[in-house]
Amino acid sequence: MSNQSESPNPTSSSNKITLKTSDNEVFEVEEAVAMKFCTVKQYFDDENNNNVTSGTSTTLIPLPNVESHPLAILITYCKKHLEIKANNADNKKEMEIDMEHYEREFLKNVMPQELTELILAANYLNFKEALDFFCRAVASAIQNKSVEYVRKFFGLESDFKPGEEEKLREEFAWSFEGVDED
Amino acid sequence: MAEVIIRIRHHLHHIEFSQEAETSCSSSSSSSSSLSKLRMTKTHRTTPRFEEINADLLQNILERLPVPSFASATCVSKLWNRVCNRILSRPKLASALSLNPSLHMAVEEVFDKVLSKPIRPHFALASIGSGFSLIDAFRLVVWTILLRMFFVFEVEVIVVLGGFKA
The missing domain is CATH 3.30.710.10 (Potassium Channel Kv1.1; Chain A)
Incomplete structure (x- = not known):
């Protein structure tokens, strides 16, 4: 090389x-x-x-x-x-x-x-x-990381309106089970 | 030596190390990989932020995620949410071609390709090269479909076979 x-x-x-x-x-x-x-x-x-x-x-x-x-x-x-x-x-x-x-x-x-x-x-x-x-x-x-970890990883911030994110999280609650520790 | 400095730089990557790194690089033995060397000579630059990754590139990343991670990706930001919805709502077509001279390998290859993503396509087009016996090819394809897609009934696969032996 x-x-x-x-x-x-x-x-x-x-x-x-x-x-x-x-x-x-x-x-x-x-x-x-x-x-x-x-x-x-x-x-x-x-x-x-x-x-x-x-x-x-x-x-x-x-x-x-x-x-x-x-x-x-x-x-x-x-x-x-x-x-x-x-x-x-x-x-x-x-x-x-x-x-x-x-x-x-x-x-x-x-x-x-x-x-x-x-x-x-x-x-x-x-x-x-x-x-x-x-x-x-x-x-x-x-993969298998929490939403907060992903945001931190990429330096992103949530741009959802208040309430929107909670609604989504409720909808996808099953996906947050068993994520790795941050 | 070079390795040690990489580690340091990884922890304090916002601090300018280039001068020190360059000196040590020139004195470092040839055993250090050229990748490490290239990284040493890095000078002031602005690291692009993740926002520069456009929707298409983001889609390229997100469609590789297994389902639970994919679902939590929808909650990261509006753009991520939009891209995830786009991935789910578009009918997905996957296609692959293999000209591998071995029938077995060719079928394996095209199936690997069309089923490579965790979110399965609705429709797959798999083509293999010419010169195989039609009966053999047909049997193999049926077996492969049974083995690989036992739980995935909604995928339609069309296998295109070129010029057969009688």
């Missing part, structure tokens, strides 16, 4: 694509990684189509809605994702086990606030696997 721009993977001879984030950081990633971000792929394909005749192509792709922090994490995730896929090309079960293992480790280092950021970035980049993974992670983080 190599960091962006520094120490490119020696075994790979693929093209590099440069991504520029909203905070003006530049990331050089392998084409295989960049192509997992559908937004980048679309941009890249369009550019290529436009430049067929002239033979030049822009390698710098601006990402005005993504900051460097989530992008760096997404690139790491994506590389690992591709690596696990390549290592277990003929065994889907093994691949899923490896992926689950990696994802569990991954989540140990991620704060809830970062998940929000990662979801927004993955959504903008249209990186489906990552978006699914992060949404799944958020869902399991709030």
Whole structure:
């Protein structure tokens, strides 16, 4: 697993694509990684189509809605994702086990606030696997938790009118049995 | 070393650690994962708040919740309530395609996909690749439906099978 721009993977001879984030950081990633971000792929394909005749192509792709922090994490995730896929090309079960293992480790280092950021970035980049993974992670983080815990987790406040919430809670009273301690 | 600093930052994440982190990062051994390294170089930024997550993304999260958690999610806020109602009220269609050359695997895969969410679809469209015996495919599909959806009568599943052997 190599960091962006520094120490490119020696075994790979693929093209590099440069991504520029909203905070003006530049990331050089392998084409295989960049192509997992559908937004980048679309941009890249369009550019290529436009430049067929002239033979030049822009390698710098601006990402005005993504900051460097989530992008760096997404690139790491994506590389690992591709690596696990390549290592277990003929065994889907093994691949899923490896992926689950990696994802569990991954989540140990991620704060809830970062998940929000990662979801927004993955959504903008249209990186489906990552978006699914992060949404799944958020869902399991709030599973079996009280309403108060969920609000605190996301920094939300109740915007119900007085009485509305009580009515809802009454209606769904059965769902509050056996929730985990906050 | 890098790990230790991550832990500290997790507890006091609102405090700026980047300078200290960068120094220790450059001296840290290559054993630390690149993810940790990337996190170290984080500088001032505004963390987006959860409100920026729009209804579609929220739906993506909430529809994965098991039923009791889903029900309590309706009480979190107006937006959450609206999204939960939307999930429940829309007729749900799930579809999946598998081109796995093994009939067994293909059927498993499409069923896994269409029944992956706790709130079941009303209607599922499952397609598998070509070249299977019609009788075998039919038997397997019937068995899978019986095994997996014993308690779920309201789901209609259409399995599309491509080009058969005679």
